[in-house]
Amino acid sequence: MLFEVVEHLKDEHLAGMLTEVARVLRPGGTLVVTTPNDEDLALATRFCPDCGAVYHEWQHIRTWSVSSLDRTVQPYGFQLQRYRTLDFTAKGSLRGRLRQLARLLEGRPAPHMVAVFGRK
Numbered sequence: 001m002l003f004e005v006v007e008h009l010k011d012e013h014l015a016g017m018l019t020e021v022a023r024v025l026r027p028g029g030t031l032v033v034t035t036p037n038d039e040d041l042a043l044a045t046r047f048c049p050d051c052g053a054v055y056h057e058w059q060h061i062r063t064w065s066v067s068s069l070d071r072t073v074q075p076y077g078f079q080l081q082r083y084r085t086l087d088f089t090a091k092g093s094l095r096g097r098l099r100q101l102a103r104l105l106e107g108r109p110a111p112h113m114v115a116v117f118g119r120k
Contacts, residue, residue, distance in 0.1 A: 001032045006069070007039070007060040018076040022119065029119040031078055037085050037113035039063045069115055078117035085110035 002021075006014065021031060044057040070080045087100050087110050103110070 003034045006033060007035050007062055007064060018073060022076040025119045027119050031117040033115045035064045035113055037111055038065050038109050066113060073117055077120045079120055081116045081118050083113060083115040085113050088112045
């Protein structure tokens with residue numbers, strides 16, 4: 001299970017991690033990945049007035065869609081079985097539900113994704 005990890009990894013670390021996951025997960029095993037869904041990285045970009053650094057608020061360095069994640073893990077022997085987009089922040093509160101409703105009415109995608117892959 002990779003919960004909110006892949007959006008933080010540079011190419012070389014992502015490749016190494018997927019190689020290791022493929023090595024230790026038996027054929028027929030399941031890989032579950034959660035990540036922000038089609039995140040607009042610019043919305044969480046911050047500027048440090050002291051040093052001038054520009055950075056993502058949560059140190060995300062890449063954005064993922066279901067198709068980009070699928071294309072990335074396929075060469076490591078994984079096949080997409082199912083996925084779902086959802087809002088982890090809603091938590092059943094009235095405020096969270098209103099945010100979900102506004103997002104749906106505006107046609108914006110759900111902010112999170114859960115993808116389930118099978119190991120070939």
